[in-house]
Amino acid sequence: MRISTKGRYSLRFILDLALQPKDKPVILKDVSKRQSISLKYLEQIVPALTGAGYVRSVRGPKGGYYLNRDPQEITVGMILRTTEGSLAPIDCVDPNLEGVGTDNESESTLYVWKELYDAICGVVDHITLQDLIDRERTAQGEYYI
Amino acid sequence: MRISTKGRYSLRFILDLALQPKDKPVILKDVSKRQSISLKYLEQIVPALTGAGYVRSVRGPKGGYYLNRDPQEITVGMILRTTEGSLAPIDCVDPNLEGVGTDNESESTLYVWKELYDAICGVVDHITLQDLIDRERTAQGEYYI
DNA sequence: ATAAATCCCTGTAATTTACTAGGTTTTATA
């Protein structure tokens, strides 16, 4: 039941990006330093988020990354799925793998895995990037006391 | 976010065991056939459940396995944790690993992983073996219509 | 004594993970 570094780092990347001023591009070198993540590894993880349309990249000098959607329209689930792959505990409850058979699972064990998958989705699909931003801001400065 | 075969097979084993008549021991060879799981692999997974006290084993001829607790006192979480290990998505939200540090996670991403862990526990710690037995029986014969 | 069962230990091929390394391409600017 582990989340890999790809999932964790991608979430930290997009949150870091979202917390920077919106008018200037954010470069991976800086994210790498702030987040203590290897630049080379980041370079390998982040393009998937560009491909999915969650961030926009500009190449060349003065280039970098911009957030490409409103933070309330990006969920944790979206980020994790693009970098981590499916979040289903076993294949046969993965809705993207239709017609995969039940793999010898019985009705009741299948129920367990479905409930588990629903619980996982219930969390990651309902926490938005905006939620994370809000949490960071209140945790940092306690603005709203 | 995968459950390994150890977790899946251990759950299928104990459910299979619970569904057999309680007066006779259940042998792995039979479970192996019914569940289409390699005997050798089962032999390697099941002793952990004996160690945890969920099943009782008798060696020698006429030996085998008995359920050692009431089905309503065994949760899916208990089984998964003994064979699968921790169910925490990342180490720093694992309650068993106290003082492990936050591993560069920020307040808000830590919140995500905690919520996720709580959701996982909310499912596996509230489904009992008895629940699975009931589901199997109703699915099989529709006894309670 | 036999044999049926659990138990224990080792090995192993395949896969995944978490990276590193070395380049190519794009593009602003001097």
Place this chain on the structure above:
DNA sequence: TATAAAACCTAGTAAATTACAGGGATTTAT
């Protein structure tokens, strides 16, 4: 137009994990 800064692409790799198989040792009913 040369330079350099940035993203992008591809390959390699050491370590860990997964999913088993194999060969026994041990226990114990008959």
